[in-house]
Amino acid sequence: MLTEEQIKMARAALGWSVTDLAKHSSVGARTIHRIESEGGLAVATQANIKLIVTTLEAAGIEFIGAPNDGPGVRLWLHFDSQ
Template identity: 50%
Template sequence: MLSSSQIKAARALLGWSGTDLADKSGVGITTLRRYELQEGIPSANTSVLMLIKRALEDAGIQFTGDPLVNPGVVLHLSPSA
């Protein structure tokens, strides 16, 4: 799982707007904004959270730690970056 703070941090590391993540994940921008406003793990359909997670991971994000206790993200830059 992932927390709302991890979603926001991952977007910041990638320099993505909410619209960018919505486009890349296939999740509506309104849904994404609602998730980001929540604390901890968003009250969401698991399959929707997995779409968000997959889009961020495909862009080089690694989620670390426990999403409730010590959530973290790491950006792995491609060798060409």
């Protein structure tokens, strides 16, 4: 299961701002801010979560660990976000 922190870590690994992720995923920046807040994933739509995860994975991110067991991300390739 994904955590809010993993989304933030993934953006950081790619050097993406919330605006960059919004542009690449077609999910609004305000929605991403809300999802990244504490408890935000619980109220997010599955469609938006899927768009975000798919976008980040396509950019080379692998989500690792579980919420209660060292959640994190791994960057497999660098995607030029510009």
